[in-house]
Amino acid sequence: xxxxxxxxxxxxxxxxxxxxxxxxxxxxxxxxxxxxxxxxxxxxxxxxxxxxxxxxxxxxxxxxxxxxxxxxxxxxxxxxxxxxxxxxxxxxxxxxxxxxxxxxxxx
Amino acid sequence: xxxxxxxxxxxxxxxxxxxxxxxxxxxxxxxxxxxxxxxxxxxxxxxxxxxxxxxxxxxxxxxxxxxxxxxxxxxxxxxxxxxxxxxxxxxxxxxxxxxxxxxxxxxxxxxxxxxxxx
Numbered sequence: 386x387x388x389x390x391x392x393x394x395x396x397x398x399x400x401x402x403x404x405x406x407x408x409x410x411x412x413x414x415x416x417x418x419x420x421x422x423x424x425x426x427x428x429x430x431x432x433x434x435x436x437x438x439x440x441x442x443x444x445x446x447x448x449x450x451x452x453x454x455x456x457x458x459x460x461x462x463x464x465x466x467x468x469x470x471x472x473x474x475x476x477x478x479x480x481x482x483x484x485x486x487x488x489x490x491x492x
Numbered sequence: 493x494x495x496x497x498x499x500x501x502x503x504x505x506x507x508x509x510x511x512x513x514x515x516x517x518x519x520x521x522x523x524x525x526x527x528x529x530x531x532x533x534x535x536x537x538x539x540x541x542x543x544x545x546x547x548x549x550x551x552x553x554x555x556x557x558x559x560x561x562x563x564x565x566x567x568x569x570x571x572x573x574x575x576x577x578x579x580x581x582x583x584x585x586x587x588x589x590x591x592x593x594x595x596x597x598x599x600x601x602x603x604x605x606x607x608x609x610x
Binding site: 434 | 550552593594598
């Protein structure tokens with residue numbers, strides 16, 4: 386199985402700050418990488434697919450980059466409604482696997 | 493956008509079979525792969541397996557010996573059965589539309605908490 390490792394596991398930032406989360410795959414997954422937002426008690430919401438493509442309706446302050454084994458997810462200006470856990474997931478081959486999640490809080 | 497809703501018992505006894513159904517509305521099961529995921533408390537999401545409308549399936553090797561996913565296209569539903577459950581199977585179970593394009597993963601059910609306890 387491909388292992389997905391996110392960093393950090395949690396972070397605290399102020400409203401308006403730039404927030405960056407990294408995700409590393411244990412093998413080359415090309416750009417087959419999704420990013421999700423998950424709020425407590427809610428289902429995962431797809432934000433970015435294929436590493437850098439913004440899902441329809443998702444605010445442009447969210448972005449993603451990377452390919453191969455190293456990926457980055459960025460919130461350009463953190464908003465109060467962005468408080469959530471963010472997870473990466475590869476869909477290069479089965480079994481699809483997820484990162485452990487990064488919990489984003491407001492300082 | 494298609495909507496998904498999980499249903500089934502919230503409590504299952506150890507060694508018994510967990511059964512959940514996902515009802516899809518706003519679209520048909522044709523095309524796409526229809527998956528089950530789970531998330532134990534405080535842990536990462538785990539893909540359990542998927543079914544195509546034709547009935548072909550793929551399962552996570554870690555659960556393959558205990559999992560069966562089936563489809564009922566007449567009811568626009570697909571189902572999960574996980575047998576011989578233990579407390580380690582306690583989790584929120586999600587059904588979702590998936591596929592081999594990243595954008596296919598944009599429709600999820602709200603999740604169903606299943607607790608395994610005697």
